[in-house]
Amino acid sequence: MQRAKGLAGLTLGDLARAANIEIPVNFKTQKGWTGQLIELWLGASAGSKPEQDFPELGVELKTLPLSYENKPLETTYVCYAPLTNNTGVNWKNCNVRNKLQCVLWLPVQGEREIPPGERTVGFPILWRPTVQQNAQLQHDWEELMDMISLGQVERIDATVGSYLQLRPKAANGSVVTEAIGEDGQLIKTRPRGFYLRKNFTQHILETAFIE
Numbered sequence: 001m002q003r004a005k006g007l008a009g010l011t012l013g014d015l016a017r018a019a020n021i022e023i024p025v026n027f028k029t030q031k032g033w034t035g036q037l038i039e040l041w042l043g044a045s046a047g048s049k050p051e052q053d054f055p056e057l058g059v060e061l062k063t064l065p066l067s068y069e070n071k072p073l074e075t076t077y078v079c080y081a082p083l084t085n086n087t088g089v090n091w092k093n094c095n096v097r098n099k100l101q102c103v104l105w106l107p108v109q110g111e112r113e114i115p116p117g118e119r120t121v122g123f124p125i126l127w128r129p130t131v132q133q134n135a136q137l138q139h140d141w142e143e144l145m146d147m148i149s150l151g152q153v154e155r156i157d158a159t160v161g162s163y164l165q166l167r168p169k170a171a172n173g174s175v176v177t178e179a180i181g182e183d184g185q186l187i188k189t190r191p192r193g194f195y196l197r198k199n200f201t202q203h204i205l206e207t208a209f210i211e
Contacts, residue, residue, distance in 0.1 A: 003042055004104060004124035012108070013117030015041055023117040033116070035063045038106055052099060059126075060103045064201060065110025066122070072202055073110045075195040081166055083179035083192065086149055091138045094145075096164070096194050100137065103127050105204065125208040133163070133200075140164035141194070151182040153189060163200040169193030 007015065015037055016023045024030045044053040044061055053061040065073045079095045091097055107122030129137060140161035147156050148166075156166045168190040181187035 001104075001124060001126055004106060007038070007041060007106070007121045008123045010121055011117060012037060012119045012121070015121070016117065025116070026112075027116060034065075034108055034119075035061070038063055038121075042104075052102075054104075058102055060099045060101075062103050062105050064105050064107045064205075066107050068111060070107075070205065072198045072205070075165070075167070075198055076201055077169070078164075078194040078196060080169060081144070081148065081192040081194055083148055083153060083177060083189070084186070086145065089145070091141055094141065096137070096141050100129060105201075105208075107205070125204065127204055127208065136163050144194075149180065151180045151184060153179045153192065154187075156192075161197075163197055165195050165197055166192050167195050 012034060013023055019037070019040060021037065021040075024033055027033060039053060039061060042054075042061065052059055062076055064076065067073050078099050082089065103126075105125040105127055107125075109119040109122075140163055144156060144161060144164065144166050147153065147160070153166075158165055158167065160166065170191045173190065175191060176188040177191045178186050179189045
């Protein structure tokens, strides 16, 4: 947290230049650049492995792009959703719960007209879900996983889940993976990811600074 607080008020350009990293003109082809830059400064070690970014601390890092009104500009990716071989997977041992047990949120200016190098890093929030938040996340995850297991993955849209939603997660529409079809057969579909809704991360922001 001390290291994260030390980044507050600096721009992404400040951090990139100090680390001798090239600053992208925009994020069309380098969407994960901000997160990778912050990970470098904070010493995250997990990379893309299915564990927290700081496994020795049990902490996940999430950058949160904000509007001028300090509202989240997009949903927050959590992890890929397993579409097959889900026997034995439950809330207690799933990757969503593992990733969201303790999150270091780092707000960053995210309005598109602000060049990447001029975007300012905000004050960090170390967050753990409340009992109510955890229960709703579990409910959403179980509802989505039930639909996946019952072969209804193609029926899942953005309306399913209060805090958590399932959305396509791939570089482009040509990427496909296996999933369970309605008759129990294997089908080809786009990979899916779990995402936190903007209203949920907005609530995290609001309560963090009230407390």
